[in-house]
Amino acid sequence: MNPHRRSPFILIATILVYFFLYAPIFVLVIYSFNSSRANVQFDGFISSYGDLQIVNGDVTQSPCGPFHWFCELSKNREVINAAKNTLTIAFTATIISTIVGTMAALALQRYDFKLKAFSQVSLYIPIVIPEIVMGIGILTLFSQLFSLLNNWLNLAGDARMTMGLFTVILSHIAFMIPFVTLVVQARLQGFDKSYEEAAMDLGANEWTTFQRVTFPMILPGVLSGALLAFTLSLDDFVITFFTNGPGSTTLPIYVYGLLRRIITPQVNALSTVWISIVFIAVLLLQWIQSREK
Amino acid sequence: MGSKYAVELRNVVKQFITPEGGEIAAVDHVTMQIRNGEFFSMLGSSGCGKTTSLRMIAGFEWPTEGEVYIDGEPQGHKPPFLRPVNTVFQSYALFQHMTVQENVAFGLEMERVEKAEIERRVGEALEMVKLSGMQRRRPKQLSGGQQQRVALARALVKRPKVLLLDEPLGALDLKLRKEMQLELKSLQQEVGITFIYVTHDQEEALTMSDRIAVMSHGKVLQIGPSVEIYERPTSRFVADFIGESNFLDGRVKSVKGDQAIVNVPAWGEELTGIVTSKVRAGDEVAVSIRPEKIRLAEKQGIKENSLQGVVVNSTYIGSDTHVYLDVRGQRIKVWEQNRISTLDPRAYYRNGQKVWVMLLPENTLVLPKD
Numbered sequence: 213m214n215p216h217r218r219s220p221f222i223l224i225a226t227i228l229v230y231f232f233l234y235a236p237i238f239v240l241v242i243y244s245f246n247s248s249r250a251n252v253q254f255d256g257f258i259s260s261y262g263d264l265q266i267v268n269g270d271v272t273q274s275p276c277g278p279f280h281w282f283c284e285l286s287k288n289r290e291v292i293n294a295a296k297n298t299l300t301i302a303f304t305a306t307i308i309s310t311i312v313g314t315m316a317a318l319a320l321q322r323y324d325f326k327l328k329a330f331s332q333v334s335l336y337i338p339i340v341i342p343e344i345v346m347g348i349g350i351l352t353l354f355s356q357l358f359s360l361l362n363n364w365l366n367l368a369g370d371a372r373m374t375m376g377l378f379t380v381i382l383s384h385i386a387f388m389i390p391f392v393t394l395v396v397q398a399r400l401q402g403f404d405k406s407y408e409e410a411a412m413d414l415g416a417n418e419w420t421t422f423q424r425v426t427f428p429m430i431l432p433g434v435l436s437g438a439l440l441a442f443t444l445s446l447d448d449f450v451i452t453f454f455t456n457g458p459g460s461t462t463l464p465i466y467v468y469g470l471l472r473r474i475i476t477p478q479v480n481a482l483s484t485v486w487i488s489i490v491f492i493a494v495l496l497l498q499w500i501q502s503r504e505k
Numbered sequence: 506m507g508s509k510y511a512v513e514l515r516n517v518v519k520q521f522i523t524p525e526g527g528e529i530a531a532v533d534h535v536t537m538q539i540r541n542g543e544f545f546s547m548l549g550s551s552g553c554g555k556t557t558s559l560r561m562i563a564g565f566e567w568p569t570e571g572e573v574y575i576d577g578e579p580q581g582h583k584p585p586f587l588r589p590v591n592t593v594f595q596s597y598a599l600f601q602h603m604t605v606q607e608n609v610a611f612g613l614e615m616e617r618v619e620k621a622e623i624e625r626r627v628g629e630a631l632e633m634v635k636l637s638g639m640q641r642r643r644p645k646q647l648s649g650g651q652q653q654r655v656a657l658a659r660a661l662v663k664r665p666k667v668l669l670l671d672e673p674l675g676a677l678d679l680k681l682r683k684e685m686q687l688e689l690k691s692l693q694q695e696v697g698i699t700f701i702y703v704t705h706d707q708e709e710a711l712t713m714s715d716r717i718a719v720m721s722h723g724k725v726l727q728i729g730p731s732v733e734i735y736e737r738p739t740s741r742f743v744a745d746f747i748g749e750s751n752f753l754d755g756r757v758k759s760v761k762g763d764q765a766i767v768n769v770p771a772w773g774e775e776l777t778g779i780v781t782s783k784v785r786a787g788d789e790v791a792v793s794i795r796p797e798k799i800r801l802a803e804k805q806g807i808k809e810n811s812l813q814g815v816v817v818n819s820t821y822i823g824s825d826t827h828v829y830l831d832v833r834g835q836r837i838k839v840w841e842q843n844r845i846s847t848l849d850p851r852a853y854y855r856n857g858q859k860v861w862v863m864l865l866p867e868n869t870l871v872l873p874k875d
């Protein structure tokens with residue numbers, strides 16, 4: 213008997229894994245073309261272009277054809293705003309947390325200092341404690357701090373400090389740094405310091421050495437860290453929920469708000485756009501990485 | 506071109522904190538002078554402080570005590586990028602994200618040399634190490650020997666005052682290693698740059714060096730040309746570390762000029778030998794005789810230093826025969842060159858055969874015990 217013959221269970225397991233992973237996404241995407249306005253059953257695609265026609269609650273004709281819900285979505289100012297907020301937060305927080313997290317990883321790798329062991333362990337804490345605990349903690353911190361400052365500075369009305377984009381970005385940076393640091397640290401594990409010594413030996417000062425040798429060598433690690441941070445920020449709900457304020461609604465928060473009212477295929481259309489962007493980004497990254505080799 | 510010495514270490518000490526919290530002196534009051542244009546080797550077993558000494562010259566470590574001079578100038582805490590020396594690392598440390606061309610050009614870019622000039626000098630350097638045509642490859646696409654050459658070109662292209670090499674051939678296989686030894690030596694003569702070469706391989710050091718510093722436990726035991734290190738070691742350790750030797754314990758009876766008469770209790774005999782360092786009457790010494798310098802004969806030829814022994818074992822190894830003798834209870838090894846081509850077994854030594862062992866006084870060294 214061929215010992216390498218595949219067991220049928222492996223095939224079944226594979227099919228099941230793919231089914232449970234991708235079937236919901238597939239259904240979700242299909243429903244974003246649904247002609248039914250209630251998002252509970254699939255009444256077929258919107259087939260014809262033209263003036264909006266609604267028959268028995270089903271959209272039968274739309275100026276955008278099957279892309280009716282996408283058009284609706286693009287007219288929705290709240291969604292556009294939430295998307296802008298989400299991206300602003302994700303980009304800003306990713307850039308800052310990647311810089312700080314990378315510096316922390318470098319410092320932990322090459323220097324000995326007091327409380328080094330403590331610094332290392334403290335990185336894990338934000339990762340292992342439940343996000344909701346952290347969210348509440350941050351909320352308490354900010355509200356206490358703001359009320360203190362508002363009282364102390366005698367701020368009133370619109371001048372009062374409140375939660376907003378700034379607090380969301382700050383909290384995202386705080387919870388993303390440990391992830392970046394750990395990813396970059398893993399990359400630095402095998403980093404031989406003789407590369408840096410060679411650069412300095414050849415006449416490069418510390419800064420040039422970092423720019424020309426250290427950074428390019430750890431770049432793949434930094435990029436993975438940044439990508440992880442970016443995705444964490446994009447779909448973060450809990451921490452954002454506790455730290456956002458008027459005008460800083462993000463997409464996850466907005467969708468959650470929608471769901472409590474009415475589920476329209478707009479939500480599906482939004483998710484489809486979101487998934488497509490992430491999918492393209494991942495493909496792009498794969499392509500860049502394969503080209504580097 | 507200030508000083509007659511390219512590099513000088515004066516009383517240099519380097520202490521490290523061990524992980525257990527203790528202190529060890531990796532380099533312990535080392536003084537050495539390396540002359541302009543010479544091929545100088547530091548030789549010693551692993552952990553004796555060779556790399557640490559080299560790193561202090563390069564500027565990766567600073568001495569705890571003492572001073573390193575390069576071309577007559579004290580280096581103090583000068584960083585590596587301000588020192589006129591370059592290093593070839595044992596691991597090569599080639600930049601993986603750069604091509605061969607970019608690797609070799611790196612050092613010149615740091616000096617802000619003009620583009621055309623960089624191009625020219627990189628081409629020259631690669632030609633010198635026989636790597637023309639490999640410019641666009643990445644280090645990963647080269648063999649170990651080729652990577653080694655890139656590392657060499659990268660350092661030499663800077664035209665340093667001194668080139669430091671830390672066991673640069675350690676990762677190569679034996680054949681390639683022998684080739685590279687000769688190539689390195691002729692390259693050094695061609696460019697005329699001072700080479701400081703670290704190795705634990707005595708044969709390598711003897712083959713390549715103008716002078717050798719033998720090190721042990723952070724200290725320099727002896728500095729001198731290859732011949733001197735081999736023929737006139739000044740301590741038992743050096744005689745033992747370089748090549749092979751027979752050792753006998755003894756006590757000095759008298760010293761006259763550079764000769765001493767030593768009483769060897771194991772034999773109840775007196776041997777005459779050469780003194781290479783300060784020994785006085787009454788000192789405990791080791792008498793050292795190299796196996797290839799002992800004469801064997803059927804009859805007693807000389808009176809001095811002559812004893813009878815019995816062949817215990819004899820091994821034919823082609824160019825030589827290794828003969829192991831029992832001489833009054835002491836095991837003595839002798840390398841006999843096979844000068845005559847013959848199959849006649851009588852030309853070779855047989856086990857149990859009685860022979861006269863002659864230790865000529867000029868081949869017998871009287872060394873302080875360490």
Ligand SMILES: Nc1ncnc2c1ncn2[C@@H]1O[C@H](COP(=O)(O)OP(=O)(O)O)[C@@H](O)[C@H]1O
Pocket residue numbers: 521522523524529530531549550551552553554555556557558
């Ligand atoms: N950074 C360091 N920290 C602590 N001990 C060190 C350090 N570098 C070298 N040593 C110790 O110093 C001694 C000499 O090391 P080294 O110069 O590398 O020897 P070699 O190159 O002759 O093998 C060794 O015992 C080594 O363990």
Ligand SMILES: [Mg+2]
Pocket residue numbers: 552555556557
């Ligand atoms: Mg070493």
